[in-house]
Amino acid sequence: MRILLVEDDALVAAGIEAGLALSDFVVDGVTTLDAARSALTTIDYDAVILDRRLPDGDGLTLLTQWRRAGVATPVLMLTAKDAVASRVEGLQGGADDYLVKPFDLDELIARLQALLRRVAGQVDRAIHHGRIAFDPIDRSVSLDGQPVVLVRRELMLLEALIRARGRILSTDQLKDRLYGIDDEVESNALNVHIYQLRRKLGRDVIETVRGLGYRLGAVSKEPSA
Structure with a gap:
């Protein structure tokens, strides 16, 4: 944020x-x-x-x-x-x-x-997206009720996407939410964070919208096989 x-x-x-x-x-x-x-x-x-x-x-x-x-x-x-x-x-x-x-x-x-x-019209403290629950207060994430350890930028990326509630966020918009004006950002940094989120939360957690950016994937209620 x-x-x-x-x-x-x-x-x-x-x-x-x-x-x-x-x-x-x-x-x-x-x-x-x-x-x-x-x-x-x-x-x-x-x-x-x-x-x-x-x-x-x-x-x-x-x-x-x-x-x-x-x-x-x-x-x-x-x-x-x-x-x-x-x-x-x-x-x-x-x-x-x-x-x-x-x-x-x-x-x-x-x-x-x-x-x-x-x-955001949110009543519950945690924000839910299918099997994922994100608590912005204590900065924790769970998948199917089990805690998942994310590093700071991964948490920030997930928060940006989950608060967007399905809207597409461009690469520049995501970088704006992860980095300040004075931060030095490597060219592949965002791709690395996206890769790590997919690895930890499931390959469908982030959808790539070609030519536009990224958004949270469709809600999945069942664990991947």
Whole structure:
């Protein structure tokens, strides 16, 4: 899952980025409204963490512009203002959730994960696809109820595909969800991760759609022979 973090406090931003990385989020950090506008027009983010007080203005102004333009990306807003009126203003301006500084990093991650579940219409904590169950909270995967060990990028790839719910994701879209702007990516890295997922979860777990990209394979209810 790829997150845009809009926060100009270097210490706060570093803490958030480190915490989200431990939960396998890819985080792109920017410090201004202008940089946030540019980032959101370039990359399809799963969610935005948006501070209100930024060097070039109020984050709420940017959020209002996004919503008026039809941008539906979920937004978790951060603020140093604890007044009820301020929180109401943020929520009415289009924020999906609101967190007051200082905050606990575990709470921020929990709220972000809950927000993503809510946006996806997901009630159960785990996401199921046939014989596969993926728990985004404890980063675990099972096949037919038996745990399957996946490394970090394999987990991230499976999460991107399983959250897409059958939609085709291009190679570039998948790379966007696995790697940050500053990550060095080998040309065959994505193919290696796809191969490993097929080896561990079944050859039909990922379908190649020629010329378009990849999607999760059809639901299989029976173990392969």
